[in-house]
Amino acid sequence: MMGAASDIAATETAAARVAKASRLSRQRIRSAWLFLAPMLIVLAAVALYPLYRTIWFSFTDASLDLLGEARFIGWRNYLEYVDYGNGDGEWFGLLADPRWWRSVWNTVWFALVSVSLETLFGLVIALVLHKKFPGRVWVQAAVLIPWAIPTIVSARMWAWMLHDQFGIVNDMLQRLGLIDAPVAWTASPETAMIAVIMVDVWKTTPFMALLILAGLQMVPKDMYEAARLDGVPPFRLFRKVTLPLIMPALLVAIVFRALDALRVFDIVYVMTPNTDATRTMSVYARENLFDFDRFAYGSAASTLLFFIIALITIGFIYATRMNLEGDER
Amino acid sequence: MTAPAWLKTTGFYLLVGIIVLQALFPFYYAILTSLEDGQALFEVNYLPAVFDLSNYRSMLSDGVFGKQILNSVFVATVTVIISLFLAITASFALARIRFRGRGLLLLTILSVSMFPQIAVLSGLFELVRAFGLFNSLWSLVFSYMIFTLPFTVWVLTTFMRALPVEIEEAAIMDGASSFTIIRRIFVPLLWPAMVTTGLLAFIQAWNEFLFALTFLSTDSQRTVPVAIALISGRSEFEVPWGNIMAASVIVTLPLVVLVLIFQRRIVSGLTAGAVKG
Amino acid sequence: MASVELNNVCKSFGSVEVLRDVNLSLEGGEFIVFVGPSGCGKSTLLRLIAGLEDISAGELVIDGERMNDVLPARRGISMVFQSYALYPHMTVFENMAFGLEQAKLSPDEIKARIAQAAEMLQISDYMERKPRQLSGGQRQRVAIGRAITRQPRVFLFDEPLSNLDAALRVDTRLEIAALHKRLADTTMIYVTHDQVEAMTLADRIVVLNAGNVEQVGTPLDLYSKPASQFVAGFIGSPRMNFIGGEIAASQGAATFGIRPEHIDLSRKKGQWKGTVRLTEALGSDTFAHVDTETAGMVNVRLAGAERIGEGETVFLTPQPDAIHLFDDAGRPVRKARAA
Ligand SMILES: Nc1ncnc2c1ncn2[C@@H]1O[C@H](COP(=O)(O)OP(=O)(O)OP(=O)(O)O)[C@@H](O)[C@H]1O
Ligand SMILES: [Mg+2]
Numbered sequence: 025m026m027g028a029a030s031d032i033a034a035t036e037t038a039a040a041r042v043a044k045a046s047r048l049s050r051q052r053i054r055s056a057w058l059f060l061a062p063m064l065i066v067l068a069a070v071a072l073y074p075l076y077r078t079i080w081f082s083f084t085d086a087s088l089d090l091l092g093e094a095r096f097i098g099w100r101n102y103l104e105y106v107d108y109g110n111g112d113g114e115w116f117g118l119l120a121d122p123r124w125w126r127s128v129w130n131t132v133w134f135a136l137v138s139v140s141l142e143t144l145f146g147l148v149i150a151l152v153l154h155k156k157f158p159g160r161v162w163v164q165a166a167v168l169i170p171w172a173i174p175t176i177v178s179a180r181m182w183a184w185m186l187h188d189q190f191g192i193v194n195d196m197l198q199r200l201g202l203i204d205a206p207v208a209w210t211a212s213p214e215t216a217m218i219a220v221i222m223v224d225v226w227k228t229t230p231f232m233a234l235l236i237l238a239g240l241q242m243v244p245k246d247m248y249e250a251a252r253l254d255g256v257p258p259f260r261l262f263r264k265v266t267l268p269l270i271m272p273a274l275l276v277a278i279v280f281r282a283l284d285a286l287r288v289f290d291i292v293y294v295m296t297p298n299t300d301a302t303r304t305m306s307v308y309a310r311e312n313l314f315d316f317d318r319f320a321y322g323s324a325a326s327t328l329l330f331f332i333i334a335l336i337t338i339g340f341i342y343a344t345r346m347n348l349e350g351d352e353r
Numbered sequence: 354m355t356a357p358a359w360l361k362t363t364g365f366y367l368l369v370g371i372i373v374l375q376a377l378f379p380f381y382y383a384i385l386t387s388l389e390d391g392q393a394l395f396e397v398n399y400l401p402a403v404f405d406l407s408n409y410r411s412m413l414s415d416g417v418f419g420k421q422i423l424n425s426v427f428v429a430t431v432t433v434i435i436s437l438f439l440a441i442t443a444s445f446a447l448a449r450i451r452f453r454g455r456g457l458l459l460l461t462i463l464s465v466s467m468f469p470q471i472a473v474l475s476g477l478f479e480l481v482r483a484f485g486l487f488n489s490l491w492s493l494v495f496s497y498m499i500f501t502l503p504f505t506v507w508v509l510t511t512f513m514r515a516l517p518v519e520i521e522e523a524a525i526m527d528g529a530s531s532f533t534i535i536r537r538i539f540v541p542l543l544w545p546a547m548v549t550t551g552l553l554a555f556i557q558a559w560n561e562f563l564f565a566l567t568f569l570s571t572d573s574q575r576t577v578p579v580a581i582a583l584i585s586g587r588s589e590f591e592v593p594w595g596n597i598m599a600a601s602v603i604v605t606l607p608l609v610v611l612v613l614i615f616q617r618r619i620v621s622g623l624t625a626g627a628v629k630g
Numbered sequence: 631m632a633s634v635e636l637n638n639v640c641k642s643f644g645s646v647e648v649l650r651d652v653n654l655s656l657e658g659g660e661f662i663v664f665v666g667p668s669g670c671g672k673s674t675l676l677r678l679i680a681g682l683e684d685i686s687a688g689e690l691v692i693d694g695e696r697m698n699d700v701l702p703a704r705r706g707i708s709m710v711f712q713s714y715a716l717y718p719h720m721t722v723f724e725n726m727a728f729g730l731e732q733a734k735l736s737p738d739e740i741k742a743r744i745a746q747a748a749e750m751l752q753i754s755d756y757m758e759r760k761p762r763q764l765s766g767g768q769r770q771r772v773a774i775g776r777a778i779t780r781q782p783r784v785f786l787f788d789e790p791l792s793n794l795d796a797a798l799r800v801d802t803r804l805e806i807a808a809l810h811k812r813l814a815d816t817t818m819i820y821v822t823h824d825q826v827e828a829m830t831l832a833d834r835i836v837v838l839n840a841g842n843v844e845q846v847g848t849p850l851d852l853y854s855k856p857a858s859q860f861v862a863g864f865i866g867s868p869r870m871n872f873i874g875g876e877i878a879a880s881q882g883a884a885t886f887g888i889r890p891e892h893i894d895l896s897r898k899k900g901q902w903k904g905t906v907r908l909t910e911a912l913g914s915d916t917f918a919h920v921d922t923e924t925a926g927m928v929n930v931r932l933a934g935a936e937r938i939g940e941g942e943t944v945f946l947t948p949q950p951d952a953i954h955l956f957d958d959a960g961r962p963v964r965k966a967r968a969a
Binding site for chain 2: 052053059067074081148163167168170171177178179237286293305306319326327330
Binding site: 517519520522523524525526527528529533537538541542 | 680681682701702703704707708709711712713715716717718719728729732733776780
C-alpha cells in the first residue's frame, strides 16, 4: 500500500491527471445513469417506497379505511406488555401471538420440505434429460408443462384430484390397496400440509430440473470420459465429479427456490383456506391486512417476513461471494 | 453394479415414463373433467368417457369470463412491453458501461426480484388508492413491474454481455450515439433474447395472484387466476368442478402451446436469469 | 495529410500502468506498424488514438488539433478490428452505409462512396449478403471497405490478418500495401505480431515493450541498428544469438549478439568450435543449432541446399561488422575494435 502510494506521488500525482483526462468516459457514465433512470424510478416507486410505507405502517395504528390518519405507536404491533394494574399483565403483539409463530413454523417447514424434494426430484429429472435418448426433446417439453400452468390452476386441479369423495387420487390409492377409506387431503389438518407441499413440488420441480440441467451441461464431457476410462463406478462418479461441479448451479437454484417458497401464498390460499395447519406468513399477513381489518398489525407481519428473507439473501450472497460484476473485458 | 444392460435400459425408460406421466397426468385429467358433465363428473374416469362441451359453453357464454381473459391479456401484454422498453436501455448501461456502484446496483435489482410481494402490499395498496387506481387494471400493470422489471433487466443484461464488445466499438467509431447503438445494433441483435424474456415475463404476469386479488374488487375487472380461484358453489357440494376445469384449460392451453413452441428459448432464458448470476 | 502526434501519453487501468510516457510523431501518409510482445500495450495505444479508451495523461494531436476530448467519430479515424466487428444483422451494403448515415450524408453520396469502395476491394457482388454468408477473407475486405467509405484521415488496423489462413494472409497483405499506395494521403497505423507483415508493410516500425517505446525506425534500421537488446531480439527471424560470459566481456560488453545469418560455418577452422545438435531444413534455408565450447548454443543459417549431419564437429566465425554488443542494461555498446 505504502509503496503504491509513494509511486503515485512520484509519478506526478497520477490521480489528478486521470481526473482531468476522462471527459469522454464521464460523458458515457452520465449517459449510463440517464439510461438507468427510468427503470430505477419505476423500481423505487413500486418497491422501495411501498416497502418503506409498509414498515412505517407497522409502527402505527393504521386501519384499512383510515390510512391517512395513522399515528405512530412504536413497537406495540410487535410486542407490548399490558399491565392490568393488579400486578398481573399480559404480552400482546405479533411476537406474542402463537398463530404467528405457527405460521412462521408452517412456512419454514413448507420451504424446507418442498425445496428438498424439488432438489431431489429435479436432480433425477436433470440427470435423465442430460442423457441422449430418442424423444428427449419431447420429454423435456412434457416436464416443462407443470411449470407453465398457473399456480392457481394447478392448485385447483389438484384440489379436484385430491377431492375426498370424487378425487382420482383416493380412487387410485384405494385400488392399489394403500388406503382403506378415502382421505380428506385438503380438509384434514394432518394431511393439508402434505397436499400443499405435493402440489408445490409438482409445479416447481421443472424449474429446478432445468437449472440443474444447465449446470450439468456446463461440465466438460471429457471429464466423464476420463473417469469412465479409469473405471470409476457411476455412483462414485456422480458423487466425486458431477456433484461438486454442479454445486454452484445447484446452490443458486436452491436459494432461488427457497426464497420463493418462503413467500408462498397462492397455493395455500386456494387449496387450504383458513386452517392453522397450513397458514404461512404471507397468508397470515394478508389475512390481517384485508380480512381482519388490522392493517398495521398485518404490516408488522409483512415487515418481519421481509427481514427474514432479506437476512437469508444477504447471508447467501456473502456465503457464495456471487460475482455480480460479471466478466470485465 | 453389474445389472444386465437390458435391465438398465428398461429401468431407464420406466423412469422416463414415470416422469412424463406425472408431468402430464394432472393436466390430462383436468381436460378429461372439463369434458364431463352431470353424473359423469362424479365418477372417477381414467379414460375419456363422454365428450361434452357444455362446461366450456357455460364459461364462455356468461360474458364475464371472456372479459376476464381480455383483462389478463391486457395486463400481461402492457406490463411486458413497458418492462422491455425500460429494461433494454437499463441493461445496456449495466452490461456495457463501467461505472462505480454497478455491482451494487445489480445486486439491488436482483434483490428486488426476491422481494416477498406481501412486504410491499400495504405500501402499494396505499399508492394504488392514492392514485385512484383501485379496481383499475393499471394498478396491476404498475405493481407487476416489481417482478417483471428486475427479471427482464437481469436477463437482458446477461444476454447483452455475451455480445462482442467490438461490434459496439465499431458503431462508436461509426459515430453512433449510445441511443442509436441500442436501437440500431442491440435491439435487432437481441431480438430473440427479448422475445424469450418477454415471454417469460408474460407468463409471470399472467399467473400473478396476490396483487390481482387485492387491487381489483369487481368481477368484470378481475384477471383469470383470481376468477378461477373465486369460482365456488353455495356449498362444498355445489362447487362447479366442471366449469373450473374448463376455465383452467382455457387459460392454460395457450401457455402450454407457447411453451412447446419456444421450449428451447425458454430454457435458455430461465437459466440465463439464474445460473449465470 | 494528417500527422499524428503523441506527447507523453500514459495509460493506466486502475493502478496498473499499461503505457508509460509514449512520444511518437507520425507524418501524414505514413504507414506505421506497432509491434511488440503480447500484452505490451499495442492495442491499448491504438484504442487511445481511436478514442475508445481515455488517455490518462499526455496529449494526442492530429493535424495540429488536440484530440483527447474529441468523440471517436469526430477524429477522422477509421478502425478495422481483428474480429472484423461487422454488424451481423445488416447486409454488406448496410454495414458500409451505417457510419455514413450517422454522418448525415445524402443517400446519393452514400451510394457513390460505397460503390467506389466496393469496386476497389472487389466486393460489389455481395452487397446484399449478410456477414455470415461471407468467407473470412471477404468479411475482412468488407471491414476494410466500411473503414474506407468514411474517408478517414487516419486508418487503424488491429491485427487485421490474424484470423485468416496463411495463403489468404499473404494476399490480403499485398492488398493492404496496394491500398496504402492508392490512399497515399491517409496515415495508416497497423498492429501486428507478424514480423513479415511489419517489415514489408511499414514505412516505420514502432517497437513497444511493456508499455514503453523501445525504438522507432525504418524496418532496415531496426534490423541493422537495434537501439536495444530487446529490439535486436525481437526483430529478425530466427532470433539473434545472444552470448554472454567471456566472449562478451572480451569486447567490453555484457552481451554479444550475432544473427544466425551473419555467422560463417566451416568444417575446418573458425573462432568457435562446436558440435551440431539439431538441424532444421526449411528448403530455402537450413538452420543448424551448434553446441559450442565457448559460446553455448548458437543458431546458424546455411544455404538451403547445404547438408550437415547432426553430431558433426564444425567451426563458427561471426562476421565482424554484424556484431552487436550490449551492456547489462541492454543498451548498445560502441563497437570495440576487433579483439
Ligand atoms: N480494460 C482493461 N482493463 C485492465 N487492463 C487492461 C485492459 N485492457 C488491456 N489491459 C492490460 O493492458 C495491457 C496491454 O494490453 P493490450 O491489449 O494493449 O496488449 P497487446 O499488446 O495488444 O497484446 P496482444 O498482442 O496480445 O493483443 C495488458 O497487460 C492487459 O492486461
Ligand atoms: Mg492486442
